[in-house]
Amino acid sequence: DYELCEEWGHLYPVPREDLINLHREHLLHLLEMREMEKALQLLRRIEDPGICLAISEQSLDQHPSLAASHFLADYLTAHFYTNLTTARRNEIQALYIGSKVLLTLPELSRVNYFHLSSRPLLMLEQLLMNMKVDWVVVAVQTLHQLLAEQEIGFTVEDIDNLLSKYAEKALNFPFTLKEKRS
Numbered sequence: 001d002y003e004l005c006e007e008w009g010h011l012y013p014v015p016r017e018d019l020i021n022l023h024r025e026h027l028l029h030l031l032e033m034r035e036m037e038k039a040l041q042l043l044r045r046i047e048d049p050g051i052c053l054a055i056s057e058q059s060l061d062q063h064p065s066l067a068a069s070h071f072l073a074d075y076l077t078a079h080f081y082t083n084l085t086t087a088r089r090n091e092i093q094a095l096y097i098g099s100k101v102l103l104t105l106p107e108l109s110r111v112n113y114f115h116l117s118s119r120p121l122l123m124l125e126q127l128l129m130n131m132k133v134d135w136v137v138v139a140v141q142t143l144h145q146l147l148a149e150q151e152i153g154f155t156v157e158d159i160d161n162l163l164s165k166y167a168e169k170a171l172n173f174p175f176t177l178k179e180k181r182s
Contacts, residue, residue: 002026031068070099
């Protein structure tokens with residue numbers, strides 16, 4: 001049905017907003033069906049870059065699944081980096097990095113941290129508080145790799161400070177040991 005509507009749009013004038021809505025719904029459908037290649041082909045068929053940007057951003061703002069969010073954040077960063085404001089760019093890059101970290105977690109546990117996908121540093125802190133040390137190791141390695149490639153609202157030093165803070169708390173004993181005296 002989406003393809004039929006798309007063909008109809010080529011034959012008859014369709015208002016810009018209706019065209020954006022059609023393509024957005026089609027894109028989200030393809031992403032939810034995990035058909036990333038078809039989604040990429042759909043975005044490539046859209047000739048107007050302004051419409052393509054609007055569709056991609058609106059789709060991302062719909063908070064789709066983890067894989068869809070990751071795809072859209074990657075697409076927006078790769079194709080529209082200069083068209084985005086600095087704040088929006090940082091938001092999208094944070095979502096990309098957060099979704100990448102989420103993908104390193106065991107599949108059944110991702111749902112527990114999905115709400116933090118746009119805040120990777122907070123996700124790392126939550127993992128530390130939940131004592132998921134093995135997951136933290138993988139997440140930190142992933143973050144180190146990704147932060148070497150991109151600028152975002154936090155740095156490797158922020159990660160190290162967070163780890164130091166929780167390491168200090170882990171060694172903090174709220175009571176003193178008393179020696180037995182004879």
